[in-house]
Amino acid sequence: MSADIAKLENIAKQVRRDIVRMVHSCQSGHPGGSLGCADFFVALYFDQLHHNTKFNLDGIGEDLFFLSNGHISPVFYSTLARSGYFEISELATFRKIDSRLQGHPTTHEHLPGIRVASGSLGQGLSVALGAAQAKKLNGDDKLVYVLMGDGELQEGQVWEAAMYAPHNKVDNLIATIDLNGQQIDGSTEQVLSLGNLKAKWEAFGWDVLETNGNNMAQLVQTLTEAKAHTGKGKPVMILMRTEMGNGVDFMMGSHKWHGVAPNDEQLAAALNQLEETLGDY
Amino acid sequence: MKKYTYTEKKDTRSGFGAGLHEVGQKNNKVVALCADLIGSLKMGDFKKDFPERFFQVGIAEANMMGMAAGLTIGGKIPYTGTFANFSTGRVYDQIRQSIAYSGKNVKICASHAGLTLGEDGATHQILEDIGLMKMLPGMTVINPCDYNQTKAATIAIADYDGPVYLRFGRPSVPIFTDPNQQFEIGKAWMVNEGTDVSIIATGHLVWEAIQAGEKLAELGINAEIINIHTIKPLDEEAILKSVGKTGCVVTAEEHNRIGGLGDSVAQVLAKNTPAPQEYVAVNDSFGESGTPADLMAKYGLNAESIIAAAKKVIKRK
Numbered sequence: 001m002s003a004d005i006a007k008l009e010n011i012a013k014q015v016r017r018d019i020v021r022m023v024h025s026c027q028s029g030h031p032g033g034s035l036g037c038a039d040f041f042v043a044l045y046f047d048q049l050h051h052n053t054k055f056n057l058d059g060i061g062e063d064l065f066f067l068s069n070g071h072i073s074p075v076f077y078s079t080l081a082r083s084g085y086f087e088i089s090e091l092a093t094f095r096k097i098d099s100r101l102q103g104h105p106t107t108h109e110h111l112p113g114i115r116v117a118s119g120s121l122g123q124g125l126s127v128a129l130g131a132a133q134a135k136k137l138n139g140d141d142k143l144v145y146v147l148m149g150d151g152e153l154q155e156g157q158v159w160e161a162a163m164y165a166p167h168n169k170v171d172n173l174i175a176t177i178d179l180n181g182q183q184i185d186g187s188t189e190q191v192l193s194l195g196n197l198k199a200k201w202e203a204f205g206w207d208v209l210e211t212n213g214n215n216m217a218q219l220v221q222t223l224t225e226a227k228a229h230t231g232k233g234k235p236v237m238i239l240m241r242t243e244m245g246n247g248v249d250f251m252m253g254s255h256k257w258h259g260v261a262p263n264d265e266q267l268a269a270a271l272n273q274l275e276e277t278l279g280d281y
Numbered sequence: 282m283k284k285y286t287y288t289e290k291k292d293t294r295s296g297f298g299a300g301l302h303e304v305g306q307k308n309n310k311v312v313a314l315c316a317d318l319i320g321s322l323k324m325g326d327f328k329k330d331f332p333e334r335f336f337q338v339g340i341a342e343a344n345m346m347g348m349a350a351g352l353t354i355g356g357k358i359p360y361t362g363t364f365a366n367f368s369t370g371r372v373y374d375q376i377r378q379s380i381a382y383s384g385k386n387v388k389i390c391a392s393h394a395g396l397t398l399g400e401d402g403a404t405h406q407i408l409e410d411i412g413l414m415k416m417l418p419g420m421t422v423i424n425p426c427d428y429n430q431t432k433a434a435t436i437a438i439a440d441y442d443g444p445v446y447l448r449f450g451r452p453s454v455p456i457f458t459d460p461n462q463q464f465e466i467g468k469a470w471m472v473n474e475g476t477d478v479s480i481i482a483t484g485h486l487v488w489e490a491i492q493a494g495e496k497l498a499e500l501g502i503n504a505e506i507i508n509i510h511t512i513k514p515l516d517e518e519a520i521l522k523s524v525g526k527t528g529c530v531v532t533a534e535e536h537n538r539i540g541g542l543g544d545s546v547a548q549v550l551a552k553n554t555p556a557p558q559e560y561v562a563v564n565d566s567f568g569e570s571g572t573p574a575d576l577m578a579k580y581g582l583n584a585e586s587i588i589a590a591a592k593k594v595i596k597r598k
């Protein structure tokens with residue numbers, strides 16, 4: 001693996017700046033989970049995915065990514081823009097009237113890079129399974145990725161899909177769960193505990209890997225390893241521990257920044273901690 | 282009154298099964314998903330001849346709808362198959378977000394709709410599905426009337442790019458439409474031209490409307506009968522032209538009075554040329570166990586109900 005970890009970390013810093021500036025500008029949105037997943041998105045889009053930023057929805061011959069926990073749209077939009085799917089200046093329109101950057105991602109406004117709407121939780125794994133099956137029918141050997149939140153696992157549909165994938169040997173799929181342990185009303189342990197997720201997914205028949213989602217080197221290593229686990233008759237699951245709000249000290253580790261925008265002072269304090277590496281939009 | 286006869290009865294779900302098999306032969310983009318109801322949905326021939334394009338998802342309808350949305354990414358044309366109840370209410374949010382809002386080319390094929398499901402009772406007899414589905418922006422809603430029309434519709438929707446709800450039923454009913462018909466989405470079928478009252482019917486109620494039309498003719502009432510197989514988009518022109526001529530309308534459907542074909546027709550008339558209207562529909566209630574014929578009689582969904590409604594609405598002109 002020849003990934004330039006320092007370069008990826010630099011991009012992730014800029015993505016974090018974009019996230020806090022976007023949610024500050026419209027005074028709404030979900031900074032906590034977005035910040036926690038910034039490293040994952042950058043590792044995926046700038047190192048792992050075979051993808052074409054000249055967007056084609058069918059994505060034949062490309063790796064596909066689906067975001068199931070659509071509320072972390074800021075990190076998705078920033079990553080897509082920084083990858084070249086659309087102009088970075090468009091990030092300024094996030095959640096504002098007439099924008100293609102809706103509160104939750106959608107195909108409805110034809111934003112390049114988005115292949116399905118998400119926001120109502122629990123649906124992304126099923127969609128990814130369908131796309132993975134279409135790839136097999138098309139003789140397309142590229143992979144399908146999906147990210148889910150950990151609180152999202154409380155949705156029953158996730159476990160319908162969890163049961164389907166191993167039974168049907170959907171082994172061109174890499175799912176990831178953002179394990180930040182937080183949801184709107186508190187920690188997942190307080191609200192509805194998830195139990196031993198490794199044991200649960202393995203019991204369903206998945207090949208389960210674990211990683212630190214806020215350590216770029218380890219993340220790249222795990223994603224690379226996950227690729228090597230595909231094509232062996234089992235779907236692949238990465239349990240990715242992250243810290244909600246990672247990169248901004250006062251947002252870290254608390255569910256309180258799940259869906260709250262920073263005020264002007266908080267924005268300044270956050271930006272002080274996040275280097276402008278690629279130039280702000 | 283134009284004469285309609287039949288030599289054979291068949292269930293509309295068998296029309297779906299035959300159509301699915303035929304469109305599967307013609308178009309290799311067509312794939313099918315089923316939630317543990319292959320026999321009930323008559324999907325066995327498709328499964329047998331195109332096993333690689335058939336997906337048994339188990340009793341997991343939410344996952345089925347999401348997978349169908351995903352299969353369109355890569356160019357497939359998925360047909361999902363389960364009972365109407367489990368095709369709509371159970372998975373409404375999945376359809377809303379992953380299919381309708383996402384503009385996915387999924388064909389939601391729903392059997393055992395309405396009261397004629399029969400003995401299983403109200404848990405399975407959905408009477409709200411047309412309303413639920415027609416409220417979704419961009420959703421096409423089709424409710425064919427016999428085996429031939431269902432088969433033709435099943436084949437035709439593959440050529441339309443967008444989400445479709447295709448509703449059909451369980452019981453054997455007369456086959457009276459042309460086996461070689463070209464099904465055109467959104468185009469009403471003029472069953473019988475008349476002058477005194479417009480009877481606008483969908484699904485199983487079209488045959489009942491024909492029976493009613495014959496009896497009304499004997500009473501000297503000349504009924505115009507129109508089959509609306511596509512409830513959305515609605516053939517407003519055909520409805521306005523007919524009611525413009527007859528001055529009153531009876532709508533007939535195997536659905537709740539609220540939210541079905543009748544309400545769609547009423548909206549068109551209210552916006553353009555208001556006219557007296559009577560509903561032959563279930564009066565905002567759940568169904569119950571019984572034979573299809575007993576249920577249709579008890580809930581007022583047969584030829585006798587249409588005749589009574591026609592007499593009543595003519596007096597209101």
